Amino acid sequence: MRKNAHKRQILKFAFFKYISRGALLISLAALSSVVIFILLRGIPYINMHLIFGDFTSKNPSIKPALIGTFYLILISVGIAAPVGIGSAIFLTEYTNSKSRLIRIVRVATETLAGIPSIVYGLFGYLIFVVALGLGYSLIGGGVTLSIMILPVIVRSTEENLLAVPASLREGSFALGSSKVRTIFSVILPCAASGIVTSLILAVGRVISESAVLILTIGMVVDRAPDNLISPGTSLALDVYYFGSHGYPEQAAATAVVLLVLVMAINITATVLGKIFGKGELANG
Amino acid sequence: MDNKFNITVKNCDLYYGDFQALKNINIDIDEREVTAFIGPSGCGKSTFIKTFNRMNDLIEDCRITGEIKIGGENIYAKGTDVTLLRKNIGMVFQKPNPFPMSIYDNVAFAPRTFGIKKKTELDAIVERSLKQAGLWGEVKDRLRKNAMGLSGGQQQRLCIARALAAEPKILLMDEPTSALDPISTGKIEELINELKVDYTIVIVTHNMQQATRISDKTAFFLLGEIIEYAKTGELFSNPKDKRAENYITGRFG
Numbered sequence: 001m002r003k004n005a006h007k008r009q010i011l012k013f014a015f016f017k018y019i020s021r022g023a024l025l026i027s028l029a030a031l032s033s034v035v036i037f038i039l040l041r042g043i044p045y046i047n048m049h050l051i052f053g054d055f056t057s058k059n060p061s062i063k064p065a066l067i068g069t070f071y072l073i074l075i076s077v078g079i080a081a082p083v084g085i086g087s088a089i090f091l092t093e094y095t096n097s098k099s100r101l102i103r104i105v106r107v108a109t110e111t112l113a114g115i116p117s118i119v120y121g122l123f124g125y126l127i128f129v130v131a132l133g134l135g136y137s138l139i140g141g142g143v144t145l146s147i148m149i150l151p152v153i154v155r156s157t158e159e160n161l162l163a164v165p166a167s168l169r170e171g172s173f174a175l176g177s178s179k180v181r182t183i184f185s186v187i188l189p190c191a192a193s194g195i196v197t198s199l200i201l202a203v204g205r206v207i208s209e210s211a212v213l214i215l216t217i218g219m220v221v222d223r224a225p226d227n228l229i230s231p232g233t234s235l236a237l238d239v240y241y242f243g244s245h246g247y248p249e250q251a252a253a254t255a256v257v258l259l260v261l262v263m264a265i266n267i268t269a270t271v272l273g274k275i276f277g278k279g280e281l282a283n284g
Numbered sequence: 285m286d287n288k289f290n291i292t293v294k295n296c297d298l299y300y301g302d303f304q305a306l307k308n309i310n311i312d313i314d315e316r317e318v319t320a321f322i323g324p325s326g327c328g329k330s331t332f333i334k335t336f337n338r339m340n341d342l343i344e345d346c347r348i349t350g351e352i353k354i355g356g357e358n359i360y361a362k363g364t365d366v367t368l369l370r371k372n373i374g375m376v377f378q379k380p381n382p383f384p385m386s387i388y389d390n391v392a393f394a395p396r397t398f399g400i401k402k403k404t405e406l407d408a409i410v411e412r413s414l415k416q417a418g419l420w421g422e423v424k425d426r427l428r429k430n431a432m433g434l435s436g437g438q439q440q441r442l443c444i445a446r447a448l449a450a451e452p453k454i455l456l457m458d459e460p461t462s463a464l465d466p467i468s469t470g471k472i473e474e475l476i477n478e479l480k481v482d483y484t485i486v487i488v489t490h491n492m493q494q495a496t497r498i499s500d501k502t503a504f505f506l507l508g509e510i511i512e513y514a515k516t517g518e519l520f521s522n523p524k525d526k527r528a529e530n531y532i533t534g535r536f537g
Contacts, residue, residue: 096344167381171443174339175394175450176371185393186383 035259042256045249051257055222060247062254064224068138068217068232069207071225075142076149076206081199083146084153091154092161093183112151120148121215128216136218136231144216145209149202156201160194161187193273200269204262210236235261288355289315289372289453289484291336296350298331300343305331307508309350313501315453315484318476320495320516322488323505324531329488330378332505333456336486337373338366354454371398374447378459380439382431382446387414387423390431390442394450409449417445418475437468444475455479457487461494473498492532496520504528 053061095102121144128140164187172182188195213219218231221241225232233241235258242251291313298306306328313319321329331340338359340346352359359369371394382390391410392400400406410427414420419441423434431442440460447455457476461469476485476498489495495502496516503513504525512519512528523529 165381167377167379168383170339170342170377171381171383171446172393173342174337174370174375174377175397175446176367176369177393177397178367181397190384 038252038255038259042252042254045253046256050250050253057222060221060242060250062235062238062250062257064221065233065235065238065254067224069234071138071228071232072142072145072213072217072234073203073206075139075228076145077199077203079143079146080150080153080202084150085157085195087154088157088161089183089188092158093179093187109151109154113155116211117148117209118211118215120144121212123147124212125215134229136216136220137229138217138225138232139228141213141217141232141234142228144212145206148209148212149205152205153198153202156198157191157195160191160198163194164190193275197269197273200265200272204265204269207234207258207265208236208262210234210240213237214240290355291454291484291486292351292353292356294351294353296332296335296348296352298328298335298340298349299347301345305508306335309510311503311510311513313484313486316480316482317500318480318485318487318498320487320489320499320502321505322490322492322495322502322531323511325490327505328508329503329505330458333458333486333488336454336456337370337375338364339375341366371450372452373454373456374450374452375456376440376443376447376458376460379463380436380443382434382439382442384430384432386428387431387434387442388427391445391449393446398450413445413449414442416448416479417441418471419445435468437464437471440464440468440472441475444472448479452483454484454486457485459488459490462490469494492520504531506531 049059050061051066052063053059055061055064091102091105124140124144124147128134128143129136132140134140168186168190169182172186177185213234214237217233217237219233219237219241220231221233221238235254239251239254239258242248242254291311293309293311293313296306296309297304309332321333323329334340335348335352336354336359340348348360354369354373358364383393388410391413392406395406395409400409411420411424414423419438422438423429423442431439434442440463444455444460461472464472473494476487479485480500487495487499499516501514502516502519504511504519504523504527506527512523512525514524519528520532523532
């Protein structure tokens with residue numbers, strides 16, 4: 001009787017082990033087939049002209065998109081990083097953790113983080129393109145993106161600040177430090193690696209975003225932007241443009257560039273996190 | 285607060301919300317002596333020691349009444365400079381809490397807070413403080429290394445050096461050796477004996493042998509009250525209160 005029950009248990013465990021192993025295999029296969037497919041299709045069409053050359057309708061290039069993407073990162077992270085980190089500092093260091101304000105802000109940031117990006121795009125379109133009359137512009141797209149990544153930066157910075165042990169705050173105050181000195185000399189340096197990692201991941205979101213940009217920067221693929229008020233394009237938009245306007249090879253090649261860039265960013269984030277994080281907070 | 289650094293407490297009550305953690309505390313703590321607070325966990329001794337440098341300010345809904353004077357000045361009076369108060373009253377915590385930065389930067393932290401920037405001056409303070417804390421010989425060749433690489437006992441002595449670098453007059457120690465091994469504990473006890481020549485030291489301890497080894501006077505706390513306060517030798521050999529006697533002889537607590 002007992003022996004049978006035991007046998008059933010063992011069978012059950014084995015069954016679940018194979019089920020979960022199978023699930024893992026399927027997800028790995030799905031992921032790697034996408035990556036391999038893109039690489040196989042795209043790599044043969046990558047060349048110097050595509051990346052650095054001037055755009056002609058016969059021989060398109062992604063130089064305008066590289067410049068546009070660079071500007072978009074600069075604008076969006078340039079705005080969202082200081083505002084987001086500042087908000088997170090206020091939320092963790094200056095407010096009572098049980099206060100209603102904090103709870104409302106938490107729910108709001110979580111909701112904002114979950115809104116589909118096309119909604120942000122529509123907002124950016126109505127504000128910058130229509131109401132402010134800027135037309136399609138990199139600045140409009142960049143600011144809209146900054147609003148989109150802001151909740152992500154606030155939440156992750158907040159988590160990193162909360163992870164700094166209270167004993168370090170106490171230690172600093174007990175030495176006669178002001179709140180400002182405690183924040184800048186003790187808390188922020190301790191949380192720096194996590195904050196930098198979250199900023200890099202935010203850059204990744206900016207690079208891979210397309211819905212917001214279709215509605216705000218105009219997808220002008222054939223010339224580099226003159227300034228921030230010019231319309232422009234980004235790598236993700238170029239993939240869409242090339243794919244839908246009869247340049248399948250260039251679309252595949254651009255997808256490879258995009259993929260490599262996002263992978264590089266994620267690896268950088270992981271490596272930086274490890275380097276900074278070494279030895280830090282070792283006594284918890 | 286000029287020259288005298290004795291602590292006088294009159295009718296002190298402290299509440300966390302509705303809970304009364306300290307009940308009508310009266311005590312005089314002499315300068316340049318070691319005063320030990322003993323008592324079972326949760327009796328209010330740690331809460332009480334934190335009122336001297338107003339660390340309880342950081343706790344939400346903590347309320348305090350009565351009078352706490354240091355060098356004759358009420359430290360809860362309006363207009364008290366808490367920053368200066370905490371500079372004059374160093375604190376060492378139960379768990380070593382060095383900042384995750386270099387040994388040098390840890391010790392130079394408070395001097396820099398108070399505006400000392402010159403390298404030669406900082407160097408001198410760091411060396412002097414580490415020597416006072418008995419750590420100089422062990423770390424003088426790796427001042428730029430991260431303090432988190434030190435052992436627990438070294439970290440705690442670093443925290444003492446960090447507190448001393450602010451040039452305090454009073455040193456508060458909240459169970460400073462409870463997280464340390466016997467050898468590190470011994471080193472810190474020696475240190476306390478050396479430091480009491482210059483500093484008023486108040487120490488919370490769970491270790492009664494420690495109290496007898498290092499303190500001049502001892503206060504026994506129970507449920508938020510001081511039950512007995514006397515010369516250490518007297519309190520341990522001839523306690524007047526039955527509850528103190530029971531605690532000291534190990535019958536409860």
